[in-house]
Amino acid sequence: ASRPRRRMVAVRAEAINPDIRKTEEKVVDSVLLPEISKPVTAYCRCWRSGTFPLCDGSHLKHNKATGDNVGPLLLKQK
Amino acid sequence: ASRPRRRMVAVRAEAINPDIRKTEEKVVDSVLLPEISKPVTAYCRCWRSGTFPLCDGSHLKHNKATGDNVGPLLLKQK
Ligand code: FES
Ligand code: FES
Numbered sequence: 001a002s003r004p005r006r007r008m009v010a011v012r013a014e015a016i017n018p019d020i021r022k023t024e025e026k027v028v029d030s031v032l033l034p035e036i037s038k039p040v041t042a043y044c045r046c047w048r049s050g051t052f053p054l055c056d057g058s059h060l061k062h063n064k065a066t067g068d069n070v071g072p073l074l075l076k077q078k
Numbered sequence: 079a080s081r082p083r084r085r086m087v088a089v090r091a092e093a094i095n096p097d098i099r100k101t102e103e104k105v106v107d108s109v110l111l112p113e114i115s116k117p118v119t120a121y122c123r124c125w126r127s128g129t130f131p132l133c134d135g136s137h138l139k140h141n142k143a144t145g146d147n148v149g150p151l152l153l154k155q156k
């Protein structure tokens with residue numbers, strides 16, 4: 001008798017941060033607003049930036065590779 | 079002859095945003111800094127918040143379920 005085939009089920013409960021500061025229990029960053037001087041500053045929410053916590057545009061590659069639609073948080077002076 | 083066994087390889091190129099504003103090509107949010115009045119405001123980076131773009135603490139459940147270590151961006155007045 002053959003073994004029953006194992007059904008594959010996609011489990012989506014996965015980590016979203018592959019690499020950033022994995023020795024930290026929780027990666028929290030603080031921005032002191034009086035120190036923000038540029039008109040617009042982009043902060044990463046895709047966990048793929050080489051300049052995390054800042055956005056370096058890496059969300060574009062992630063979105064293209066996965067069909068995702070994530071993007072940064074923009075801090076604006078006005 | 080038996081079929082060769084298929085090797086399973088975990089593919090990590092997956093979307094990290096399961097539900098938020100999926101009709102938008104890219105989810106970008108803007109914060110006007112002069113309108114931030116609270117001493118500390120937490121913005122979500124886990125894509126699990128019920129009050130996105132704000133953090134509602136849902137990163138805790140996500141981290142526990144997946145072993146991840148993500149957390150919010152804190153905007154502080156000082
Ligand atoms: S690089 Fe992560 S949101 Fe832009
Ligand atoms: S709920 Fe997403 S970072 Fe807190």
